[in-house]
Amino acid sequence: MKTVKEILQTKQTGLITIAPDATVFDALKLMAEKNIGALPVMDGEKLLGILTERDYSRKVILEGKSSKETLVKEIMTEKVLIVKPETTNEECMALMSEKFLRHLLVIKSDGAIGIISIGDVVKAITSEQHFAINNLNKYIIRLRKQGQNSLNSGHKNIQNTLATMRDYIPSSRNYTI
Numbered sequence: 001m002k003t004v005k006e007i008l009q010t011k012q013t014g015l016i017t018i019a020p021d022a023t024v025f026d027a028l029k030l031m032a033e034k035n036i037g038a039l040p041v042m043d044g045e046k047l048l049g050i051l052t053e054r055d056y057s058r059k060v061i062l063e064g065k066s067s068k069e070t071l072v073k074e075i076m077t078e079k080v081l082i083v084k085p086e087t088t089n090e091e092c093m094a095l096m097s098e099k100f101l102r103h104l105l106v107i108k109s110d111g112a113i114g115i116i117s118i119g120d121v122v123k124a125i126t127s128e129q130h131f132a133i134n135n136l137n138k139y140i141i142r143l144r145k146q147g148q149n150s151l152n153s154g155h156k157n158i159q160n161t162l163a164t165m166r167d168y169i170p171s172s173r174n175y176t177i
Helices: 004-010 024-034 053-061 089-099 118-146 148-168
Strands: 038-043 046-052 103-108 111-117
Touching (some): 024 038, 038 111
Antiparallel strands (some): 038 046
16 A cells, blocks of 8 residues: 555645735635645644635635635634555545545644645555556466466465455455456
8 A cells, every 4th residue: 555655756746835814816826826726824834724625615705705805814724634654545545535525734743744635545546456457467367378277276366366455455345256
């Protein structure tokens, strides 16, 4: 299983933040420019919250406020769920699904280091599944080349391999032969 640290290494941008006294309009411009959907709200090194596209749609648009007049601190989500770099992608997926979140902030003991999205986590999980499936296909092809008798006796080996690989495949899926 991949860890958050490994997922962050695949991202091209570092941690992009916004100040609490910035306008929502400025935050939206920054998110559009960087093609991101959330910004940690920081006062220096102190994490105050997170601003997401969901915050904007629910707390500005639906309430008839102006993004040019509303400050980030007025609409940000103050309760931020965080993960550590050693958290696995499956743990992140479970947390995001359970809490209906699209973004998780990554924190080490010395401060915030990044943010991951549900898309980052899905990409990591599907990459692992693709790798497992490709290896199983290669294994089956090798057995077929060895002949039908090997395929029949190899059936147990395939089942054992699948059982081992289930540790790398999300528990919401069952694969059988």
